[in-house]
Amino acid sequence: MTALLDATDAQMATLADLVDALQVAEATLSSMSAARDGLLAIAGRLAVDIAKQGDHPDRGDHSLRTVAAEIGAVQRVSDRTIERRMAAAELLVDQFPAVWAAQGAGRISPAHSRVIVDAGSGIESPSDREKYSAVILPIAEAESPNRLRALARRVAERFASTTVSERHRRARSQRRVWVTDGDDGMAALHTHAPAALVHGMFDRLSQMAHALRNENLRARRQAARDGSEFEPDDRTVDEIRADLLADLVLSGQPTGHESENGLLGAIDARIEITVPVTTLMHDDADEASDADAALPAELDGRTPIDVDTARKMAGQTKGWDRVLTHPITGRVLAVDRYRPSRHLRRHLRARDQRCRFPTCGIVARKCDLDHNHAASTGGATCETNLASFCRRHHVLKHHSPWHVEQKPGGVVEWTSPTGRTYVDTPPAPNTVTFTVTEDAVPAPF
Known part of the structure; x- marks a missing residue:
């Protein structure tokens, strides 16, 4: 500190x-x-x-x-x-x-x-x-x-x-691409299209840009060790993203950036969608007659997307995470997968959804997983001792007097340098909950 x-x-x-x-x-x-x-x-x-x-x-x-x-x-x-x-x-x-x-x-x-x-x-x-x-x-x-x-x-x-699906069908007819001119010989290219596609395009560009940056850093370190000449690529990730977009639109391939082993072309877009299982189970007629039975899917826990898109993606994907929630409170209980891998990370992404510092909205998949009690001092690597922090607030936790304590139920309590307490509760997942009535309570044996 x-x-x-x-x-x-x-x-x-x-x-x-x-x-x-x-x-x-x-x-x-x-x-x-x-x-x-x-x-x-x-x-x-x-x-x-x-x-x-x-x-x-x-x-x-x-x-x-x-x-x-x-x-x-x-x-x-x-x-x-x-x-x-x-x-x-x-x-x-x-x-x-x-x-x-x-x-x-x-x-x-x-x-x-x-x-x-x-x-x-x-x-x-x-x-x-x-x-x-x-x-x-x-x-x-x-x-x-x-x-x-x-x-x-x-x-x-x-x-x-x-429903969002009905509105999306109408909104899709307004998809378009347009240009606005800027200063100093620059211009901006805009697109208004389905959110799942736009986020997917941006994610693929980002993965490509970071892959190029990492490859450049590796080559720079290798040149330093060998004493060979090396011309560094000093472009920022934003600059590389813009250049890659121009490559892809004008030539169909990342022609000016592709590596010898073709890594960039092999990168697929990634998006995260949560959709209640009841939504997947109902058809359009059910959706129109019972809005509660078909809650909209959500993209990155931020943007509602139409049910048709969510159903198609759930049916086409090679594997998807199942988030088990409490039927009354909606709290995330567990995450599993038909082919389990990185179970705990998926569980925490589903629970936290975004950085756990109050007011921060950075999505969980872009955050670090941090031990509340440091692993080096015996802190367990488990759900009750881990939380998602973006890099900015991860650094704040470790290099300032801000103190963090995790309470039951994934609640994170921050104490400021002046002694004020701020409580951050995991956001409610995009799931269906039920109300228990007296008639539904089973009679004792």
């Missing part, structure tokens, strides 16, 4: 006071932002009411522009920006009043509100939006916006009027 090692008691007390003050300041800013949203929503309603009085055929469009121009002029902001803010404010205030109230009370930030509204914007019924808000708000108060996004999408699916 090196960070803050030389801090005095007075400096640590100052740090504690700063953290408290910043917490209050953040809550105040959230409240003021909610107040601004309320005023913008009132301004939007006022413009519409004025338009209705004159029965304008543009349905208030010009009135909205006029009011937005007035507000924009005094704030020195574009009237188009004000119109967008007014629309977003009306959506929050009118359709998600509980979320707006929570932000006004400083319990959540504007970023949390945006995530909740974005995920729930497809919920049509006011009563369902109210139920959605009631479920997601306690989660929002305990999670960062980046973590909340995946959870909000999952919760919103419970109340959506259509």
